[in-house]
Amino acid sequence: MAAPAVTLPGFAASMWMQTGATPTAFTTANLAVWTAQVATIVGTTANGTGASGTQLNVEAVPAFGQDDGVASFAIAGSRQSDKIPVQSAPTSLTISAAWNPSDAGLLLIRGDAYSGIIDRTYVIAAASGSTTIAYAFNGRCSQFQIDAQPGAEAKCTFTIHPRGNQYGWSNT
Amino acid sequence: MVTLEMVVNELVAHAGDLDLAARFAQVDAQEVHTALEGADADSADGVVLRLLAKYNPLTED
Numbered sequence: 443m444a445a446p447a448v449t450l451p452g453f454a455a456s457m458w459m460q461t462g463a464t465p466t467a468f469t470t471a472n473l474a475v476w477t478a479q480v481a482t483i484v485g486t487t488a489n490g491t492g493a494s495g496t497q498l499n500v501e502a503v504p505a506f507g508q509d510d511g512v513a514s515f516a517i518a519g520s521r522q523s524d525k526i527p528v529q530s531a532p533t534s535l536t537i538s539a540a541w542n543p544s545d546a547g548l549l550l551i552r553g554d555a556y557s558g559i560i561d562r563t564y565v566i567a568a569a570s571g572s573t574t575i576a577y578a579f580n581g582r583c584s585q586f587q588i589d590a591q592p593g594a595e596a597k598c599t600f601t602i603h604p605r606g607n608q609y610g611w612s613n614t
Numbered sequence: 615m616v617t618l619e620m621v622v623n624e625l626v627a628h629a630g631d632l633d634l635a636a637r638f639a640q641v642d643a644q645e646v647h648t649a650l651e652g653a654d655a656d657s658a659d660g661v662v663l664r665l666l667a668k669y670n671p672l673t674e675d
Contacts, residue, residue: 470632471625471658479658504616605632612656 453570455503457537458483459493460563461548467561468609474610480565480578481614487567489614495565498547501597503566504535506577506604528599532579532604541588541598551600557587564602572614579609618645625662636665643670 460483472479482489485497498538511530516523539548554560559582565575581604591598621639628635650663 467629469629469658470629471628471661474661475656475658477656607633608629610661 448588449489449508452554453568453575454488455566455568456485456488457500457503458485458488458490458492458565458567459498459550461496461550463550463553464560465562467577467580468563470608470610472610473563473568473608474612476574476576476612476614480576480610480612482574483565483578484567487560488567489574490567496550498537498551498564499539499545501538502581505533505539506535506566506579506601507533509533509553525540525606532606532609534604535602536585536599537598537602540579541557541590547584551583552586552598554583554609555600558582561605575611575613577611578608580605616640618642618649621666622649622659625665626658631664632662636662637662637669639666639669641666641670643667643672646670647672 468479481490483494483495483496484492487497508530509532511528512525513528514523514525539545542548542562550562554562561580561582563578563580568575581602583600583602586600588596588598618641621641625632625635625639646663646666650660650667653660653663
C-alpha cells in the first residue's frame with residue numbers, strides 16, 4: 443500500500459510483538475501487509491486490531507535499521523583508499539524495560555532468550571491520529587538480564603537480533 | 615510449466631530475502647503487469663507482484 447502523503451508531527455512510537463510461546467513468524471511478504479497481518483499484532487491504541495499481539499513496554503523504542511557494512515581497499519601509492527558498501531547486517535536492538543515479573547510480553551521475551559531459536563515477528567509502529575506507519579521484522583532474542591539493584595527501579599535489558607532481509611513497511 | 619500463480623504463491627511463502635528471490639524468478643513481464651493491475655495493493659500477492667514487476671519491466675517494441 444502506498445505510504446500516506448502526510449507528515450506525522452509528534453507521532454507516538456510503540457513496539458509490539460507476536461504472542462504465543464511458539465509463534466509462527468510472518469513470511470517476508472506478509473511483513474509488508476497491514477490488513478489482517480501486521481494490524482493483528484499492533485494494538486488498537488496504534489490503529490491495529492491486536493488479536494495476536496501485545497505491546498512491549500519498553501523505556502524507549504531503540505534505533506533500528508542496518509549497520510554500516512563496507513569493504514575497505516587501499517592500494518599502495520594511491521592517495522585515497524576506497525570503501526565499497528556491501529550488504530549490511532540489520533542493527534541489533536538493545537532494549538531496556540521496567541522489570542515486571544507479571545508482564546506477559548517480557549515473559550515471552552525471557553522465554554525466547556532462554557531458547558535462542560524462536561523467530562518472532564515484532565512491529566515498531568509510529569502513530570498519529572488514525573494514521574500508522576509500521577516497520578515489521580522477524581527477530582530472535584538474546585542476552586536477557588535483570589538488574590535489580592536496590593538503588594533504583596528493577597529493570598531488564600535484552601537484545602533483539604533481526605533476521606537478515608526479513609522486514610517490511612506497511613501503513614493504515 | 616510453472617505458472618505465475620505458482621511463482622507468486624511460492625514467493626508469498628518465502629521466509630528469506632524476498633527481493634533476491636523475486637529478482638531471479640522466471641515470469642512473463644506482461645502477465646505480471648496485468649496481474650498487478652488487479653491485485654490488492656495491501657496484500658501479500660500485491661507485495662510480490664510489485665517486486666516481480668520491478669525486475670520484469672515492460673519493454674516498448
